Amino acid sequence: MTREVPRVPTLELRDVAKSFGPVVALSSAGITVDAGSIHALVGENGAGKSTLIKIVAGVHRRDSGEFLLEGQPVDFASTAESKAAGVAVIYQEPTMFPDLSVTENIFMGRQPLTSGRRIDRAAMHAEAQELFARLGVHIDPRRPALGLSIADQQIIEIAKAISLDARLLIMDEPTAALSGVEVDRLFAVARSLRDEGRALVFISHRFDEVFALCDTVTVMRDGAYISTQRIEDTSVDQMVSLMVGREVSDLFPKTPATIGEPVLSVEGLTSAGVFHDVTFDVRAGEIVGLAGLVGAGRSEIARAVFGVDRYDSGTVTVNGRTVSSHDPRAAIRAGMAFIPEDRRKQGLVTEASVARNVAGVIRAKLSKGGFLTERAESKAAGPWAGRLEVKTGALDMNAATMSGGNQQKVVIAKWLATHPKLLIIDEPTRGIDVGTKAEVHRLLSQLAGEGLAILMISSELPEVLGMADRVLVVCEGRLTADIPRDEATPEAVMHAATHALEAHR
Amino acid sequence: MSDTSMRPDKTESHPELERLIEPSRQTPLRRGLMTVVRSREFSILLVLLAVIAAATVKTPSFLFSSNSWRDLLLTPSILLLLAVGQAVVIITRNVDLSVGSILGLTAYLTGRLFIDVPGLPIIAVMVAGILVGVLLGLVNGVLVAFGKVPALVITLGTLYIYRGIVLTWAGSNRINADDMPAGFLRLGTKSLLSVPVLTVIALVVLVIVGYYLHTARGGREMYAIGSDPDAAVLYGLNVRRRLLFAFALSGGLAGLAGVVYAARYGTVSSGAGTGIELQAVAAVVIGGVAIFGGSGTVWGAALGAILLVTINRALPILGIPDFWQRAVVGALIISAIVLDRVLAARQARKLTEARDES
Numbered sequence: 025m026t027r028e029v030p031r032v033p034t035l036e037l038r039d040v041a042k043s044f045g046p047v048v049a050l051s052s053a054g055i056t057v058d059a060g061s062i063h064a065l066v067g068e069n070g071a072g073k074s075t076l077i078k079i080v081a082g083v084h085r086r087d088s089g090e091f092l093l094e095g096q097p098v099d100f101a102s103t104a105e106s107k108a109a110g111v112a113v114i115y116q117e118p119t120m121f122p123d124l125s126v127t128e129n130i131f132m133g134r135q136p137l138t139s140g141r142r143i144d145r146a147a148m149h150a151e152a153q154e155l156f157a158r159l160g161v162h163i164d165p166r167r168p169a170l171g172l173s174i175a176d177q178q179i180i181e182i183a184k185a186i187s188l189d190a191r192l193l194i195m196d197e198p199t200a201a202l203s204g205v206e207v208d209r210l211f212a213v214a215r216s217l218r219d220e221g222r223a224l225v226f227i228s229h230r231f232d233e234v235f236a237l238c239d240t241v242t243v244m245r246d247g248a249y250i251s252t253q254r255i256e257d258t259s260v261d262q263m264v265s266l267m268v269g270r271e272v273s274d275l276f277p278k279t280p281a282t283i284g285e286p287v288l289s290v291e292g293l294t295s296a297g298v299f300h301d302v303t304f305d306v307r308a309g310e311i312v313g314l315a316g317l318v319g320a321g322r323s324e325i326a327r328a329v330f331g332v333d334r335y336d337s338g339t340v341t342v343n344g345r346t347v348s349s350h351d352p353r354a355a356i357r358a359g360m361a362f363i364p365e366d367r368r369k370q371g372l373v374t375e376a377s378v379a380r381n382v383a384g385v386i387r388a389k390l391s392k393g394g395f396l397t398e399r400a401e402s403k404a405a406g407p408w409a410g411r412l413e414v415k416t417g418a419l420d421m422n423a424a425t426m427s428g429g430n431q432q433k434v435v436i437a438k439w440l441a442t443h444p445k446l447l448i449i450d451e452p453t454r455g456i457d458v459g460t461k462a463e464v465h466r467l468l469s470q471l472a473g474e475g476l477a478i479l480m481i482s483s484e485l486p487e488v489l490g491m492a493d494r495v496l497v498v499c500e501g502r503l504t505a506d507i508p509r510d511e512a513t514p515e516a517v518m519h520a521a522t523h524a525l526e527a528h529r
Numbered sequence: 530m531s532d533t534s535m536r537p538d539k540t541e542s543h544p545e546l547e548r549l550i551e552p553s554r555q556t557p558l559r560r561g562l563m564t565v566v567r568s569r570e571f572s573i574l575l576v577l578l579a580v581i582a583a584a585t586v587k588t589p590s591f592l593f594s595s596n597s598w599r600d601l602l603l604t605p606s607i608l609l610l611l612a613v614g615q616a617v618v619i620i621t622r623n624v625d626l627s628v629g630s631i632l633g634l635t636a637y638l639t640g641r642l643f644i645d646v647p648g649l650p651i652i653a654v655m656v657a658g659i660l661v662g663v664l665l666g667l668v669n670g671v672l673v674a675f676g677k678v679p680a681l682v683i684t685l686g687t688l689y690i691y692r693g694i695v696l697t698w699a700g701s702n703r704i705n706a707d708d709m710p711a712g713f714l715r716l717g718t719k720s721l722l723s724v725p726v727l728t729v730i731a732l733v734v735l736v737i738v739g740y741y742l743h744t745a746r747g748g749r750e751m752y753a754i755g756s757d758p759d760a761a762v763l764y765g766l767n768v769r770r771r772l773l774f775a776f777a778l779s780g781g782l783a784g785l786a787g788v789v790y791a792a793r794y795g796t797v798s799s800g801a802g803t804g805i806e807l808q809a810v811a812a813v814v815i816g817g818v819a820i821f822g823g824s825g826t827v828w829g830a831a832l833g834a835i836l837l838v839t840i841n842r843a844l845p846i847l848g849i850p851d852f853w854q855r856a857v858v859g860a861l862i863i864s865a866i867v868l869d870r871v872l873a874a875r876q877a878r879k880l881t882e883a884r885d886e887s
Contacts, residue, residue, distance in 0.1 A: 083763070104765030119760035121753045123823035132753050133766050135746055142744040166560075171880025 032095035034059045034192050034223035035080065040089030042075055042247075049075040052089075054249040055225070055242045057192065062214060062224045064234040064255070067244035068267050068485060068518075073227050076244070077194050081113040082106035094191070104133075112185030113194045118177035122170040127152040129169050130184045155183040159213055175206035182213055193217060194225040197319075199233055211237050229317045229522055231260045243267055261515075264522075268485065268514035278469050278491050284308035287477035288360075288446050290329060293338035298324045299501035302338070306446065306477045311468065313492030314481040316521050321501040322481045323365055326448050329479075330362040331355040342446060361439035363432075365450040365481075432464055440471075447471065450481040465491060485514050497521050569817030569825075573832040577839060584843035591846055599725055603717075605838040606731040607632075607793065609831050610786040611809040612816070613731075613738050614779030616830035619813050620742075621775045622755040622822030623673060623680035628783040628809055630691035631665050632802035635787025637695055640704025640797050643713070651713050658788035659781050665691060666780015670773040688806065699799035706795035717793040727789050734782065739827045751775060755822025811858065812837050815865045819873075837861075 035057040042050040050072045057063045067073050078084045079091070082100030091098055093109055100106040106113075120129055127148050128135075135143045136151070152165035161179050169177070178198055185193050195214075199207050214224055214237060228234055234241060235255060243250040243266040250266050286305040293302040299321040306312045314322045327333040329340050331352040340347045342358040355362070432452065439447065452468065453461040468491065472478050482488045488495055495512045497505040497520035505520035565571055581601075584591040591597055611628050618625045635658040642654050665687070672683045706714060719726045742748035750771050754761045761768050791797050816833025818825025837858065844854040 082765075102765060103763050104767070107765045115763075119757065119763045121756035121760055121823065123756040123819075124749075124752060128749060128753075132764055133746065133750060135749065137746070143746065143749065168876075168880065171877050 033057055033092075034094055035225070036090070036092040036095075037076065037080070038090040040076065040079060040086045040091065042072075042079060042084060042086050048247060050079075050086075050247040052248045053244060054089075056252065057223045057225055058240075059191070059223050060218055060221045061240055062218050062226055062238045064238035064241040065225055065227045065244065066229070066231075066234060066241060066263060066267060067250075068483075071244040071267070072247035073244055074196060075247075077113060077196055077225070077227070080106065080111060080192075080194060082111075107188060110189065110191040111194070112181075112188055112190035112192070114178060114181040114185070114196065114198055116197045118174065118181050120169040120172070120177055120180070122168065124169060125166050126163055126169055126172075126180060127165040129180055130155070130165075130187055134188075151187065152183070155186060158186075159183060161209070173206075175202050175210070178202075178210065179213070182210075182217075186217070190222065192223045192225070194227075196227045197229065198226075199228060199230060207233070231263065231522055234263075235260075264515055264518045268518060278311065278465075278493070279473055281309040281469075281473040281475075283310045283493065284475065287343060288329070288479065289339075289341040290325075291339050291341070293325065293328060293335055293340070295324070295328055295333070295335040297501075299328075299498070302498075302503055304496055304503060304506070306479050308445070308475045308477050309472050310493045311472050311478040311480055311491055313488035313495045314479060314498060315483075315485070315488045315495050315517050316498035318483060320498045320521065322498045323450055324501075325498065326362070326450055326479065326481055327364075329355075330360055330448055332362070356442060359443075359445035361442060361444035361447045363435050363439060363447070363449040363452070365454065433467070436464075436467065444476070446477045446479065448479045448481075451483060452480060453482075453484070453487060485517060488512075488517065489514065568829075570829045570832055573816060573829060573836060577832060577836045580836065580840055580843050584846045587848075588846050591843065598723070599720065600842070601839065602728040603725040603793070604842065605835040606725070606727045607786050607789055608805065608808055608812060608834040608838055609731045610734060610782045610789065611805060612812040612830040612834040613735055613827050614782035615806075615809040616813045616816070616818050616825065616827045617738065617742070617751065618680070618775045618779045619810070619818050619820065620755045620822055620825060621751045621772060622758060623772065623775065624684065624810065625666070625669060625680065625776060625779045626684040626806045626810075627665070627669060627687040627691055628779060628786075629802040629804060629806035630688050630695065631662050631780055631783035632787040632790060632805060633695045633797075633799065634665070634691055635659075635662050635784040636790040636797045636801045637699050637704065637787075637799065639788050639791040640708055643709045644704070651710070651716075654713070655785070655788050659784045662784015662787065663777045663781040666777045666783070667773060669780065670776030673776065674769040674772040692803070695799045695801075702799075704791065704797040709791065709795070713792055714795055717789075717795070727793060730785075730789065734785070735827060735831050738778070742827060747771060747774065752823055755819075756824070808837060809834070811862050815861055817865070817869070819869060820866065 033056045035055065037056075038054045040050055040053045041048075042053075053072055053076050055063070055065060055076065065073050065076070075084065079086045080100075082103045082105050085099070085101065093111070098109060100109070100111075121132065124132070130152055131148050136147045138144045149165050156163055156165065156179075159179060159182065161176070163172075163176055163179065169180070172180070178195075182193070198210060202210065211233075214226070218224055226234070226238055239255055240252060241255055241258060241263065242252045243263060245267060284307055286307045289305040291303050294300050302325055304312070314326070316322050324333060328335040328349075331340075331347065331350055331354060334350045340349070340355075342355075342360060345358060347358045347360070348354045352362075436449075449468070453464050465487070468478060468480065480488070480491060482491075489512050492512070493509050495505070495507045495509075495517055496503055497507070497517055499521050505516070507516055507520070581592060585593070592601065611632070615625055615628065638661060639654055639658050642649055642657060669680070669684050669687055672678060672687075673680045676683070716726050721729050742751065750761070750766050753764065753766060754768055754771055758768065787802070790801060812834035813825075813830045814820055814833070815836060816825065816829035816831065818830055840857065840861070841854065844857060849857070
């Protein structure tokens with residue numbers, strides 16, 4: 025490489041802060057990316073990587089901090105502005121117009137024009153063909169984008185970035201959905217772009233890829249900048265400890281409970297392309313944490329166990345009785361309760377009263393001759409809401425107006441009213457403020473003490489380590505570790521969540 | 530398949546697939562021909578010709594008399610104007626239900642202007658009608674683009690509001706042919722090379738809008754917005770501006786349709802154009818524009834409008850009872866949507882298969 029090294033970095037962010045309402049996404053984040061370099065950005069789930077790149081892309085605006093592009097301070101109010109400044113972002117889920125041709129997808133909004141300001145289709149197709157030839161891929165520029173694989177869609181995004189002559193190319197977990205060959209193709213393209221003197225930012229959870237592709241790595245944690253190192257000067261272990269980097273305190277007191285017989289037994293659960301041969305059980309009084317990276321298949325496993333999604337093979341047994349697949353009602357009858365990740369969308373009728381929400385699942389039992397009275401609902405809901413200290417004053421308050429923590433408690437109350445034996449809870453404290461978080465944890469702990477079996481999915485490592493009696497780690501749809509509480513360290517879990525990857529490739 | 534012989538290995542196994550996914554391997558002429566023959570517009574044209582043929586066989590005067598020929602071309606022109614505007618709006622994944630009321634308002638306005646401002650040139654009245662339509666369309670556009678309220682709700686509201694304005698303004702008054710200058714009314718009957726002038730106006734509008742959608746950045750961006758509104762934002766497209774334009778265009782064309790209505794029928798009451806917005810939506814859907822936006826053309830929408838009007842005229846001639854006449858239109862709409870789903874699913878499957886093959 026004989027190119028001249030420019031003095032100013034292509035991208036420089038310093039002390040960037042960003043909050044969404046009361047939730048602080050970034051406190052003091054930063055990154056410095058040089059031209060002609062592939063820079064890895066790593067961090068735990070929720071460390072703020074995505075927020076940071078969305079600020080660079082002009083999707084969000086930072087609250088404070090410095091943002092320099094090739095030494096010049098910038099402030100993007102829209103994606104159009106960042107694009108015009110030469111920033112291209114490839115999101116995990118590429119953004120395509122499925123009805124339009126591949127070529128139109130590449131050039132949308134800046135098509136080559138003839139002298140009469142008409143779109144020059146011939147020139148456009150020729151240029152697309154040239155781009156694909158240069159990238160070494162065979163995609164017909166005239167075919168519609170509909171039906172393209174994620175890998176091809178990413179190639180089209182890259183073609184778009186090249187045609188924009190982007191100085192900075194950011195890829196957010198581009199390899200998450202790719203096969204081995206596709207990853208190699210992507211890497212070859214990335215290296216050739218680097219050699220042209222462009223700056224690349226590569227976000228990935230796969231350390232083997234980070235080490236294979238990148239020359240520099242920046243670690244983020246809890247919305248803050250932690251460190252930047254040359255890739256040769258670091259190791260996987262060091263990166264993991266930097267990412268985790270904190271002692272797990274007693275923030276979440278799990279009271280010990282007597283652990284009884286297995287309540288839930290899952291055997292050989294498989295859903296092609298989603299998860300494979302998942303076997304585990306959850307016993308009475310036990311909290312089992314399901315850990316892993318976002319997209320590893322944790323939620324999918326939970327949804328299949330509860331019968332929301334189909335699975336191809338395997339069995340789910342509750343208290344010795346097999347639960348028929350793809351039938352949530354059978355799961356409820358068997359004693360399962362499921363609190364999904366996005367409670368606004370899936371777990372709570374936000375436009376309805378607290379009482380109606382709590383009574384929702386048991387309404388068949390409450391109705392008299394097919395009619396459901398508000399009195400019956402309130403009567404049934406009262407004790408549960410009281411016990412959970414839902415601070416809404418009255419049961420007839422609209423659920424939409426409550427805080428995230430209280431909403432979560434309403435959802436838990438709703439399911440407790442069915443007297444479940446097993447509670448599956450996905451991200452129990454997402455978007456909940458710290459104080460209420462502890463309350464939700466205390467509640468879960470108390471319920472386990474009363475003999476309820478709990479399967480808890482969480483992306484927050486401290487939560488998993490603090491709450492779970494046992495940690496199951498999912499990596500790319502497989503259970504890669506089953507760690508008892510006293511052996512569960514952040515390093516062990518992160519290792520299992522990221523490291524076993526090569527074995528299955 | 531001589532032009533694809535460069536790679537016979539694939540062509541032999543999946544000739545159908547090849548055509549679908551590798552259009553670049555075909556010669557431009559063949560590609561153009563295939564596009565036309567395989568298009569939805571072409572099949573609608575065939576249905577239209579079949580309807581005309583059937584009606585003509587039964588009653589030769591359906592086509593072969595000077596009056597019928599004129600009616601065949603003239604009757605659809607109002608709906609055609611509305612369908613073109615509606616198609617543009619639906620392509621952006623919106624809908625404009627207020628066009629019938631805008632038509633009523635501008636039709637009445639046309640008559641009022643001739644009465645209240647004697648000697649006003651015809652062209653000025655036409656421009657006034659269009660401008661009022663654009664203005665009313667812009668109101669829809671602003672509410673949809675800035676208020677982030679679904680267009681269905683907004684335009685349903687303005688449908689009643691605009692109609693309410695006409696009802697209040699006109700009361701039980703009615704504009705009669707005597708109120709309007711003869712030169713204006715002649716527009717409704719005059720022909721250019723045996724094509725009625727109003728049809729010529731509608732066709733000119735169609736060609737301009739069709740050309741714009743196909744060749745201008747703005748036109749393509751409307752398709753993009755309808756195809757995936759969120760992606761359009763990430764692409765940095767100016768979504769609001771395009772939506773404003775789409776609604777202003779739809780309103781303006783409804784305004785023009787109002788003027789045309791006054792010229793064609795000579796009488797305008799406060800109820801003019803009631804319910805025609807649903808015919809416009811039907812024409813667009815029959816014409817192959819996806820109701821969720823992103824695909825279809827104004828050519829299809831125009832053919833859909835002509836087919837809808839022509840079927841309504843042909844069915845009585847074919848001796849089909851009144852109930853079934855409406856049912857046929859309903860069946861046409863439903864089959865257009867079902868066909869849309871089936872074709873889309875088939876194409877998606879083929880494109881996915883093609884990807885796995887390669």
